[in-house]
Amino acid sequence: MENKNSYILAIESSCDDTAAAVLLNDKVLSNVVANQLIHNQYGGVVPELASRAHQQNIVPVIDAALKKAGITKEQLSAIAFTQGPGLMGSLLVGSSFAKSLAAALQIPLIAVNHMHAHILAHFIDEEGYDKPEFPFLALTISGGHTQIVRVDGFFDMTIIGETTDDAVGEAFDKSAKILGLPYPGGPLVDKLAQTGNPKAYVFTKPKVPGLDFSFSGLKTAILYFIQKNVKENSDFIELNKNDICASIQHTIIAILMDKLKMAVKETGIKQIAIGGGVSANSGIRNTLKEAEKKYGWKTFIPKFEYTTDNAAMIGIVGYQKFLTQQFESASVVSKARILF
Ligand code: KG4
Numbered sequence: 001m002e003n004k005n006s007y008i009l010a011i012e013s014s015c016d017d018t019a020a021a022v023l024l025n026d027k028v029l030s031n032v033v034a035n036q037l038i039h040n041q042y043g044g045v046v047p048e049l050a051s052r053a054h055q056q057n058i059v060p061v062i063d064a065a066l067k068k069a070g071i072t073k074e075q076l077s078a079i080a081f082t083q084g085p086g087l088m089g090s091l092l093v094g095s096s097f098a099k100s101l102a103a104a105l106q107i108p109l110i111a112v113n114h115m116h117a118h119i120l121a122h123f124i125d126e127e128g129y130d131k132p133e134f135p136f137l138a139l140t141i142s143g144g145h146t147q148i149v150r151v152d153g154f155f156d157m158t159i160i161g162e163t164t165d166d167a168v169g170e171a172f173d174k175s176a177k178i179l180g181l182p183y184p185g186g187p188l189v190d191k192l193a194q195t196g197n198p199k200a201y202v203f204t205k206p207k208v209p210g211l212d213f214s215f216s217g218l219k220t221a222i223l224y225f226i227q228k229n230v231k232e233n234s235d236f237i238e239l240n241k242n243d244i245c246a247s248i249q250h251t252i253i254a255i256l257m258d259k260l261k262m263a264v265k266e267t268g269i270k271q272i273a274i275g276g277g278v279s280a281n282s283g284i285r286n287t288l289k290e291a292e293k294k295y296g297w298k299t300f301i302p303k304f305e306y307t308t309d310n311a312a313m314i315g316i317v318g319y320q321k322f323l324t325q326q327f328e329s330a331s332v333v334s335k336a337r338i339l340f
Pocket residue numbers: 015141142143144145168169170172173184185186187190276277278279280281282307308309
């Protein structure tokens with residue numbers, strides 16, 4: 001089977017992005033995402049609205065992915081979809097569509113763990129992109145997850161640290177909300193932080209044992225800090241927005257780096273690959289690049305379009321599962337929570 005070319009259609013619908021991609025083996029032919037802007041006005045993802053938007057978007061998004069790849073659905077070798085974790089109503093749209101199409105075309109159906117996909121996105125074949133070698137450490141940072149994973153093989157992964165409460169993306173988004181910034185706040189905090197002083201304000205880092213994380217205390221500390229200062233000066237946020245964002249981002253990065261350094265020390269593994277929406281953060285990217293020189297690490301930072309939720313990453317896991325014939329029957333079910 002290894003020598004045969006395979007076209008995989010991948011579908012991702014775990015949260016608020018409807019995405020489809022076509023891969024030819026480990027190369028991405030198309031990677032289409034329809035973002036759901038409807039949630040911005042609510043300050044977070046509204047599950048009911050997400051499911052409805054997925055239903056509206058899924059057919060045009062898949063059509064666009066096939067067209068962009070320049071193939072017809074009859075050429076597909078298999079269909080991969082996100083089984084979980086995610087919002088149940090959102091997952092059901094993608095899995096039901098994938099099941100029906102695979103049955104109609106009589107081709108294999110492949111279920112993909114969204115978190116595996118954020119990690120294995122590094123194996124998408126891109127010119128000039130070095131792939132990590134096993135074993136490596138993956139730092140998965142998104143709106144739903146914060147994990148340090150030891151990766152010994154494509155399907156041999158162990159979570160060695162994770163958040164005990166909020167995910168790091170939530171820390172960015174909730175801090176942004178306190179500052180009156182629209183959802184999702186992460187990219188805006190990043191942008192404002194670029195011209196701010198990261199040492200302007202000090203927020204205490206949480207004390208969590210081992211490799212685990214906690215971000216809920218930081219959010220509360222920021223809330224109290226803002227409330228206190230706004231009481232003294234109602235223009236406090238407006239006047240100091242950039243410094244506040246830079247200081248928040250600096251603290252979040254310091255929390256992540258402390259645990260990464262500890263993980264490297266414990267495992268002796270110096271290859272670090274990052275994934276998830278928050279790995280788009282310029283401060284994190286720069287800090288990791290500096291860590292290469294400072295600590296002798298080798299870091300892997302994927303292309304921007306493979307960091308936030310996308311279907312190409314589902315496709316690369318689909319391809320690995322296709323090679324090893326890990327297929328599902330039509331009775332496979334979506335899972336809001338999924339064991340690693
Ligand atoms: O992986 P993702 O697209 O969806 C989930 O699976 O959660 O991650 C979305 C998260 C949001 O919290 C968003 O604010 C954050 O990634 N994010 C960022 C940046 N770009 C996206 N956070 C900080 N800096 C960024 N540049």
